[in-house]
Amino acid sequence: MPVKKRTPWLEALYAAMPLCFSYIPVGLACGMLLQKAGFNIFLTALLSILVFSGGAQFLVVSMISVHASFVSTILMVFFLELRYALLGSSLSQFFKKEKRSFIALFSQSMNDENYAVNYLKYSTDPEWDRKKALFVNWFSMASWTISTVVGTIFGSVIHVDTELVHFALTAMFIFMFMMQLNNGLLLVTGLLSGGLAVVFMLVFKNTFGLILATLLASFVGYLIERIHKTADTNTDGPDHYDLTGGEVHHE
Known part of the structure; x- marks a missing residue:
């Protein structure tokens, strides 16, 4: 009896599952800190979808907590996210035949972790394609967004010391710096x-x-x-x- 192949979305879900679970604790913490910074569940969801970057969202919380200007916050997020230009360029070899509309859609939902999953899959699995890669991005973004929204809901009933924002952000960037060193x-x-x-x-x-x-x-x-x-x-x-x-x- 031939083995039934998994559908693209199911295969992508299996590949993204460890990533989705890993987002839960960090997303909850980020959502709670966003709530303390004045975000409601709708703003948290919007930020998580449009930015979709733990580092950038923790940075936004930190900038808001020190009353930074809107322009300063945007510029700092821009410089932090410039690394995606390099990540995207290394994936471009797999998207040479894709339309710009798909590349734009894929790029909007790409972050460090799902980039790593897709790059590994494209490099080792000859059957990995654009549909599975996009599903990996969407599954990971959904997990992150849901986690941050739930964290924002918890933040309204659980007391969190806002000083933790600076500690969490400092620890995260030290880790990111050491990983690239x-x-x-x-x-x-x-x-x-x-x-x-x-x-x-x-x-x-x-x-x-x-x-x-x-x-x-x-x-x-x-x-x-x-x-x-x-x-x-x-x-x-x-x-x-x-x-x-x-x-x-x-x-």
């Missing part, structure tokens, strides 16, 4: 950005200092990388040290 250039850029942020916050006394620190540190990191690549190209001597990879190259 794979070369010396990132370490230098990260430390420079942190140092500049402290200085500029003291000087400007508002969140514009964070934006300026991010821009300057990124620009310095870019210059260091360009200078180092130029030096690598022009080096004819014996050995030199690669700052971006931490390895010694033999010419």
Whole structure:
């Protein structure tokens, strides 16, 4: 008897299930903090669908708690989410024949975790297709949105110290930074950005200092990388040290 194949949505659900369960505790916490920041269930749902990023939503809570301006909040979220341009470019090889309307729909529901699931599936499963990939995105977004909305409902009846916002956000970004720390250039850029942020916050006394620190540190990191690549190209001597990879190259 031939084995009955799973429907696309069911296969996607099996692939996304661990991801969906992992969103529940973080989504509940995010929803509770959003409620303390003044969000109701409708605003929480809208933010979770349109932004669909735990890091960005925790950042929004933190910015609101320090009375940051709307422009500063938007800019900080923009800089934080720029990484999706790189994630999306690595997936583009699988969507070369897709219409722009589908790519826009897929991109709106993509985040770090479902990107990893889809990239792994596309790389290892020859039968993985656009429909299954989109279902993975939608299942994960539904899990996150439901979790944050339930958290917002709980937040109205459970007391949560708003100081936890700063602790949770700091811990999350330290984790994100350490997960991406794979070369010396990132370490230098990260430390420079942190140092500049402290200085500029003291000087400007508002969140514009964070934006300026991010821009300057990124620009310095870019210059260091360009200078180092130029030096690598022009080096004819014996050995030199690669700052971006931490390895010694033999010419």
